[in-house]
Amino acid sequence: xxxxxxxxxxxxxxxxFLFCSTSGLYIKDRALQKRLTTIIAPGVVLAAFAIAxxxxxxxxxxxxxxxxxxxxxxxxxxxIRFGGFRVNFNEVLDPLSLVMALVVxxxxxxxxxxxxxxxxxxxxxxxxxxxxxxxxxxxxxxxLGDNFLLMFVGxxxxxxxxxxxxxxxxxxxxxxxxxxxxxxxxxxxxxxxxLGIMTIWAYFGTVSxxxxxxxxxxxxxxxxxxxxxxxxxxxxxxxITMICLLLFVGAIGKSAQIPLFVWLPDAMAGPTPxxxxxxxxxxxxxxxxxxxxxxxxxxxxxxxxxAVAWVGLATAFAGAAMAMxxxxxxxxxxxxTISQLGYxxxxxxxxxxxxxxxxxxxxxxxxALLFLGAxxxxxxxxGEQDIRKMGGLKKKLPSTWAVMLIATYSIxxxxxxSGFWSKDAILESASRSFAGNGMLLYAGGLITAFMTAFxxxxxxxxxxxxxERFTDGQxxxxxxxxxxxxxHADDTHDGGSVHTSPxxxxxxLFILAVLAVGFGWFAGPFGPGGGDLLRxxxxxxxxxxxxGGLQPQAxxxxxxxxxxxxxxxxxxxxxxxxxxYGRRMETGAIxxxxxxxxxxxxxxxxNNLGFDAVYNIIFIKFxxxxxxxxxxxxxxxxxxxxxxxxxxxxxxxxxxxLRRMQTGYVRNYALVMLVGVVTLMVGMxxxxxQH
Amino acid sequence: xxxxxxxxxxxxxxVGAAITMVSSTNxxxxxxxxxxxxxGLAVYYITLSAQFIGAVQVVVYAGAVMVLFLFVIxxxxxxxxxxxxxxxxxxxxxxxxxxxxxxxxxxxxxxxxEMPGRAASAATAQAQxxxxxxxxxxxxxxxxxxxPFEATSLLxxxxxxxxxxxxxxxx
Amino acid sequence: xxxxxxxxxxxxxxxxxxxxxxxxxRNPIQVFMCIELMLNAANLTFIALGxxxxxxxxxxxxxxxxxVAAAEVxxxxxxxxxxxxxxxxxxxxxxxxxKS
Numbered sequence: 001x002x003x004x005x006x007x008x009x010x011x012x013x014x015x016x017f018l019f020c021s022t023s024g025l026y027i028k029d030r031a032l033q034k035r036l037t038t039i040i041a042p043g044v045v046l047a048a049f050a051i052a053x054x055x056x057x058x059x060x061x062x063x064x065x066x067x068x069x070x071x072x073x074x075x076x077x078x079x080i081r082f083g084g085f086r087v088n089f090n091e092v093l094d095p096l097s098l099v100m101a102l103v104v105x106x107x108x109x110x111x112x113x114x115x116x117x118x119x120x121x122x123x124x125x126x127x128x129x130x131x132x133x134x135x136x137x138x139x140x141x142x143x144l145g146d147n148f149l150l151m152f153v154g155x156x157x158x159x160x161x162x163x164x165x166x167x168x169x170x171x172x173x174x175x176x177x178x179x180x181x182x183x184x185x186x187x188x189x190x191x192x193x194x195l196g197i198m199t200i201w202a203y204f205g206t207v208s209x210x211x212x213x214x215x216x217x218x219x220x221x222x223x224x225x226x227x228x229x230x231x232x233x234x235x236x237x238x239x240i241t242m243i244c245l246l247l248f249v250g251a252i253g254k255s256a257q258i259p260l261f262v263w264l265p266d267a268m269a270g271p272t273p274x275x276x277x278x279x280x281x282x283x284x285x286x287x288x289x290x291x292x293x294x295x296x297x298x299x300x301x302x303x304x305x306x307a308v309a310w311v312g313l314a315t316a317f318a319g320a321a322m323a324m325x326x327x328x329x330x331x332x333x334x335x336x337t338i339s340q341l342g343y344x345x346x347x348x349x350x351x352x353x354x355x356x357x358x359x360x361x362x363x364x365x366x367x368a369l370l371f372l373g374a375x376x377x378x379x380x381x382x383g384e385q386d387i388r389k390m391g392g393l394k395k396k397l398p399s400t401w402a403v404m405l406i407a408t409y410s411i412x413x414x415x416x417x418s419g420f421w422s423k424d425a426i427l428e429s430a431s432r433s434f435a436g437n438g439m440l441l442y443a444g445g446l447i448t449a450f451m452t453a454f455x456x457x458x459x460x461x462x463x464x465x466x467x468e469r470f471t472d473g474q475x476x477x478x479x480x481x482x483x484x485x486x487x488h489a490d491d492t493h494d495g496g497s498v499h500t501s502p503x504x505x506x507x508x509l510f511i512l513a514v515l516a517v518g519f520g521w522f523a524g525p526f527g528p529g530g531g532d533l534l535r536x537x538x539x540x541x542x543x544x545x546x547x548g549g550l551q552p553q554a555x556x557x558x559x560x561x562x563x564x565x566x567x568x569x570x571x572x573x574x575x576x577x578x579x580x581y582g583r584r585m586e587t588g589a590i591x592x593x594x595x596x597x598x599x600x601x602x603x604x605x606x607n608n609l610g611f612d613a614v615y616n617i618i619f620i621k622f623x624x625x626x627x628x629x630x631x632x633x634x635x636x637x638x639x640x641x642x643x644x645x646x647x648x649x650x651x652x653x654x655x656x657x658l659r660r661m662q663t664g665y666v667r668n669y670a671l672v673m674l675v676g677v678v679t680l681m682v683g684m685x686x687x688x689x690q691h
Numbered sequence: 692x693x694x695x696x697x698x699x700x701x702x703x704x705x706v707g708a709a710i711t712m713v714s715s716t717n718x719x720x721x722x723x724x725x726x727x728x729x730x731g732l733a734v735y736y737i738t739l740s741a742q743f744i745g746a747v748q749v750v751v752y753a754g755a756v757m758v759l760f761l762f763v764i765x766x767x768x769x770x771x772x773x774x775x776x777x778x779x780x781x782x783x784x785x786x787x788x789x790x791x792x793x794x795x796x797x798x799x800x801x802x803x804x805e806m807p808g809r810a811a812s813a814a815t816a817q818a819q820x821x822x823x824x825x826x827x828x829x830x831x832x833x834x835x836x837x838x839p840f841e842a843t844s845l846l847x848x849x850x851x852x853x854x855x856x857x858x859x860x861x862x
Numbered sequence: 863x864x865x866x867x868x869x870x871x872x873x874x875x876x877x878x879x880x881x882x883x884x885x886x887x888r889n890p891i892q893v894f895m896c897i898e899l900m901l902n903a904a905n906l907t908f909i910a911l912g913x914x915x916x917x918x919x920x921x922x923x924x925x926x927x928x929x930v931a932a933a934e935v936x937x938x939x940x941x942x943x944x945x946x947x948x949x950x951x952x953x954x955x956x957x958x959x960x961k962s
Contacts, residue, residue: 667782671885674789681796688803698864702872709876709899713883718891725895728876732902735869739913744924748905751928756898756935763939764891767946786885790878797874801867811916813863819918828918829925836922843929850933857940 006055006093009048009101010144013137016044020130034125041129042112045136049105056098080149085201090146090211096541099357099534100143100289107281107364108136110508114372115273117505128168128271135161139282143289146216147208148197151290155193155254158283159186165274166267178269185263189253193290196246203239205230209293221296225549237300244297244304247290248311255287255341257315262611264338268330272375275330280337280367285360288344292353292542299351299548306435309349313430313444316342318609320451324458325605328385329374332459336411337367339452343426346441351545351552352429354535358523359426361534362410362418366516369407372509376400377463387459392468399506401464403513408460410516412453413570415563418520423449424566425524428559432552434545442556446569453573461581525559697738705731718764722757729753740816743825869910877903890942890952894935901931 019040027033079089091097112132119128138161142154160183167179200217201207208216221227227235251257256264267279278284291298291308298305319339326332340363347356378385380397394401410419427449431442521527523534545552557565604610708728712721729752736745818824829836876899883896905924912920946952 665782667885667888671782671785671789674786674793674881674885678789678793678796681793681800685796685800685803688800694864698868702868705872706875706879709879712892712895712899713879713887716889718889721892721895725899728899729902732906735906736909738864739869739909741909741913741921741924744905744909744921747925747928751932752898752902756932759935759939760891760895763943767943767952783886786882790882790885793881794874794878797878798871801870801874806866806914811914815916816913819912819916820921824918825921825925828922839926843926846933847929850936854936854940857937858943 005051007091009052009055009105010091010137010140012044012048012051013105013133013140016041016133017130017137020126020133023126037126037129038116041133042109042116044133045105045109045112048136048140049102049109052098052101052105055093056102059093059095059098087147087149087207088211089150090208091144092146092209092211093144094210094541095538096289096292096357097143099361099538101140103361103364104136104139104143104282107368107512108132108139108277110511111273111277111281111368111372113504114276114508115271117502118273118375119271120502122271124168128165131161131164131168132273132277135165135278135283139286142286146211147206148200148217149207151293152193152197155250155286155290156190158278158286159183159190159254162186162267162278162283165278166270168270168274175269178263178266182263182267185260186253189250189260192246192249192253194250196243196250199239199243199246203229203235203243218294218296221300222543222547224547227297227300240297241301241303244294244301245307247294247297248304248308251287251290251345252311253287254290255284255345256338257287257311257341257345258318259611261315261319261338262608262615265331265334265608268328268334272330272371272378275334276368276371276375279334280371281364284337284341285344285364288341288348288356288360291345291348292357295348295351295353295541296543296547298348299543299545299550302435302548302550305349305351305550307349309346309430309433309435309441312342312345312347312349313441313448314342315339316346316448317444317451318342320448320455322605322609324451324455325602327388329377329387329390329459329463330371330385332387332455333367333370333374336370336452336456337363339448340367340411343423343445343448346430346445347426350429350433350438350441351550352426353542354538355422355425355429357538358534359422361523362422362516362520365512365519366407366410366419369403369509369512369516370411372512373400373404373407376505377404387462389469390463391466392464394464397464399509403509404460404464406513407516408456409574410520412456412574413449413566414453414574415567415570416521418516418518420566420570421520421524424563427566428555428562429552431556431562432554434550434552436553438553438556446566449566450569450573453570454577457574457577458581461577465582694738697734701731701734704728705735719761722760722764725760726753726757729757739820740813741820743820743822866910866914870907873903873907873910876900876906888953890945891939894938894942898931898935901927 020037023033023036027036078086080087112129115128115132119125122128135158138154138157140154142151142158145151145154163179163183166182167176170176170179197207204217204220206215206217206220209218210216215230220229221240227240229235253260264279264284268275270278298308316339319335319337319342323332323335323339326335340359344356344359344363347353347359376397377390377393377400380393380400381390384390406417410417413420413423423445427442427445430445431438433441523532525531527533607613705728708724708731712724712728715721715724729748733745733748733753736742736748828834829840831837880896880900880903883899884893887893887896905927908920908923908927910920912918942952
């Protein structure tokens with residue numbers, strides 16, 4: 001099994017990035033540069049996917065127990081050596097990293113291909129793919145790094161790429177501000193993450209996951225009931241809890257959980273493929289990946305697990321609630337992402353990390369599909385994002401409608417689709433929570449699932465069904481087959497409706513649609529190979545709850561009863577939306593029963609539950625006041641500047657006196673020199689005489 | 692005893708000449724007093740069995756250097772500078788006082804300095820001061836003087852060039 | 863035989879006279895002469911001690927001091943001539959550029 005090949009998974013996207021970022025220097029022909037970018041940028045990602053698939057198949061056919069380590073080449077080994085602090089540039093190849101690498105390169109590759117058509121008219125075509133390739137590289141670094149530091153580099157790297165891509169059209173202030181907001185809010189989480197890494201270093205003496213052999217953090221935590229450090233001493237349980245909570249803070253920031261979710265809705269300012277790739281499919285799941293990677297630590301701390309579970313449930317519920325009242329098509333999907341991430345966290349919080357990853361994967365498929373479909377809708381509406389002004393688009397955009405329908409039913413948990421299996425697995429695990437509060441978690445999860453089905457179908461109805469709420473001039477759906485892009489000044493438009501889109505924009509959607517339908521069955525309990533393929537594959541990478549002495553409770557319901565209940569919930573939610581919006585809209589009433597502007601609850605939901613306002617008051621108003629009154633005037637002007645001025649003034653005064661000594665006459669200087677000589681001699685003599 | 696008498700006579704000449712040089716306001720008079728002082732020192736060198744150095748002292752110092760001084764004085768046609776009474780009077784007083792302290796310190800430090808061993812015999816010393824002996828010492832490869840001596844030639848070359856460059860009229 | 867301490871004392875006296883002269887004279891040429899006097903006082907010490915110890919090292923040093931003194935005088939006087947050419951005066955108290 002040639003594992004050295006696996007190194008290419010990481011380095012190929014970097015090569016693509018290097019090409020895209022420098023090609024402008026040596027390729028003067030812009031058309032040629034664009035053609036090469038079109039081939040190379042998606043090519044490297046798809047090649048990385050092919051290698052990852054190959055390695056995974058080989059990995060699966062041999063012993064899955066092996067945690068394969070790629071010893072870094074000697075040039076970057078050790079990567080960092082600083083006193084006793086020593087970090088190698090190793091990659092870890094285990095089921096978890098392989099699954100995530102497949103998702104990132106697979107979904108990422110499809111979105112790359114989609115973007116070829118989507119960004120075709122953009123003048124910053126190559127810049128876009130530069131960021132995209134860099135993002136894929138950083139995400140793979142985050143996934144494949146064998147220590148917390150490499151993971152942190154990737155973690156920050158995807159943050160930077162996210163910033164760059166959100167504010168991709170930076171000439172508009174709103175976009176630039178959205179990028180800033182994402183970056184700054186993420187910093188809060190990153191601070192927690194870095195503190196966690198430092199604590200790990202302080203208490204474990206290493207930051208590696210597995211290397212050097214069996215001395216990495218995860219190996220040291222792989223004992224029932226206790227955790228050792230590198231010297232063999234037991235790490236106190238309170239320290240483990242603190243580390244887990246700090247790491248969790250990092251995950252909260254990156255994965256947009258309460259209270260740091262506020263950046264994700266604003267992040268929709270970027271091009272739609274960016275929303276699909278970064279803010280739905282991959283980057284925001286980094287928190288879940290990190291929690292799963294650290295599952296060996298988390299199972300040792302019931303407190304931290306509980307915190308994760310409850311934050312996850314709260315986020316899932318709040319995200320769904322906020323999604324219900326949005327009128328912007330991308331915002332609906334953004335809050336939906338927050339809500340689904342909450343599910344994943346809830347899964348991790350009850351110790352069921354594998355189902356968290358399961359949902360990460362299925363969510364990547366259907367959410368990417370939703371965003372790409374939404375992109376097609378938006379651009380066929382000439383940039384209109386308000387679903388109140390859409391409607392009846394099914395006739396104009398039948399292909400888009402079809403894939404959106406599949407994705408909607410998948411995310412809603414319609415029976416037998418991908419989302420159904422992963423969501424049901426999470427709900428089942430939640431119902432058996434080790435802390436005995438499974439009933440609450442299960443109920444919360446079900447309610448959220450109902451809301452999910454409701455708001456997703458609301459989106460579908462308002463967008464695709466009922467009568468049109470726009471004039472024909474607003475629509476950009478081409479009726480004339482091939483005569484699409486020509487003559488449109490709008491440089492961001494993508495070729496209008498899906499049915500006239502180039503094939504490169506369509507087949508990624510179809511592949512994603514197939515996966516959104518079938519992957520859940522494939523990896524779920526009734527899949528091939530005796531079922532639970534993903535769970536069995538991931539087993540070596542994920543710690544069992546029993547490691548921390550925790551036990552899941554008995555089932556609340558039999559599995560079949562659980563399936564039926566969640567099916568009913570999903571169908572119920574979908575139906576309610578269909579009934580509410582179908583009837584109202586047919587009669588022409590634009591009023592939205594759940595998004596009435598007057599209601600204070602709706603206003604609260606529309607304004608991020610007031611988090612934005614609170615942050616505005618605490619950090620912008622109060623912090624600004626503190627900075628201006630306290631730090632700028634009090635500390636800087638009255639203390640630091642005053643001290644500086646005082647020193648300068650006193651030096652000036654003394655110098656003014658000393659200036660008189662500087663007569664300019666050489667003789668005077670010579671005299672002073674003689675004074676020095678005589679003083680020295682006399683001093684020496686006194687010294688000699690004293691002996 | 693005759694040597695001691697000679698020493699005192701020369702000492703009076705040298706110190707007197709030196710004081711004359713310092714106290715005179717006329718640079719020509721100063722230069723001549725310095726020549727006297729240098730000649731006295733040359734005699735000292737000869738009595739100290741350093742005949743070659745004595746000769747060089749007469750030729751280089753009392754001859755070449757002092758002629759150069761006089762030449763410059765004449766060239767610039769300098770008389771006694773205009774007296775500027777009251778100015779820098781503190782400087783003069785301080786200089787004299789500090790000079791006295793310096794002299795005292797030198798004498799006192801001499802008292803603490805014990806001369807090691809005994810003086811070399813007159814015959815040995817006599818043999819060292821001849822031109823031949825000095826030459827052999829200076830050019831002997833086994834002694835450390837040869838290289839510095841050659842380096843000195845370079846110094847003098849630089850000096851010649853420097854002096855020419857500096858005094859050349861700016862075009 | 864004259865004791866070596868006599869020579870050393872004479873040297874000290876001449877040196878001090880030179881020092882005081884440097885400090886009080888306003889004519890740079892005279893200042894130069896005083897410096898020459900100080901150099902010669904040091905030379906006398908070298909010769910006297912060399913004679914006392916019976917080595918030729920003192921004489922060697924004097925030879926080098928002579929060379930350096932000759933070099934110094936030629937450059938120094940060159941500077942004085944240049945200054946005079948520029949300022950029409952060589953009074954040290956007129957040259958207080960260090961203060962400007």
